[in-house]
Amino acid sequence: MTQSTLELELLRTFVAVADQASFGAAGRQLGRTQSSVTQHMQRLEQQAGVSLFHKQGRQKALTDAGRQLLRHARQMLALNDDILDRLRDNSLSGMLRIGSPHDIADTILPPILSHIARSAPNLRLEIDVGRSPFLMDDLHRGKVDMIISTRTDPTLQGFALRTSPVWWICAAQYQHDPSQPLPLVVVDEPSIFRRVALEALEAHNIPWRQAYLASNLIGIKAAVRAGLGVTARSMEMVGPDMRVLGESDGLPRLPDVTYYLWVRRNAVNPLVQKAYELIRTSQGL
Missing domain, CATH: 1.10.10.10 (Winged helix-like DNA-binding domain superfamily/Winged helix DNA-binding domain)
Incomplete structure (x- = not known):
């Protein structure tokens, strides 16, 4: 047998x-x-x-x-x-600077850091948590060595880590009233989540109003938890004190978002490419 x-x-x-x-x-x-x-x-x-x-x-x-x-x-x-x-080759040593968006800093990022730490224990890690468009700028300027981002750029080397659904998210106690303009909790520009939310609402002729404007995800979470309105974010943001609204609540379906790992092509620091290949291999690619 x-x-x-x-x-x-x-x-x-x-x-x-x-x-x-x-x-x-x-x-x-x-x-x-x-x-x-x-x-x-x-x-x-x-x-x-x-x-x-x-x-x-x-x-x-x-x-x-x-x-x-x-x-x-x-x-x-x-x-x-x-x-x-x-x-593993434990000779991989030095400093690796990684940028990550707030919304996946406690979901997608930790397994990657754990794998690097196990496979290259002599490598020191510096983590910069911020917003995807600004992390992309930091990567091009050389302030970080690699980033996780929802943005794409054909001049960079990278691959998709994960595709996540984007949901309408509100506080657990929030009372949704479809007859009223949707109170939106949004982050200031540029933001892929702000863009897909507004495009979906406009495409379905759903009235909305800006209930709260934040500069980062921390502000978004605070406003949502306070019951100030609804936001469009990936599933990673949903916590036990939140719930998801959908088509049964009169809201349109939103497109998925993909998180990528990016490095600069022909990076001067050789450990960046080695670390990149280490992560890529761990994803089965």
């Missing part, structure tokens, strides 16, 4: 689900969508040949087989990471 092989990538997702006690939270930790996490768990159950979860109220809890697999999964992942760390 041919034995199935457990994929380490699926086991890593499984451990994240067990640690976070939520498919959605595990997805945010790993930089994946909730549907991707669900697919991973379905494939893992097929490979294991047993059920790993059972319903417990509105949550999914581990079965006895799931708890047993969790112990082995942690051991297998620790052994895998230890072997790779020992085989």
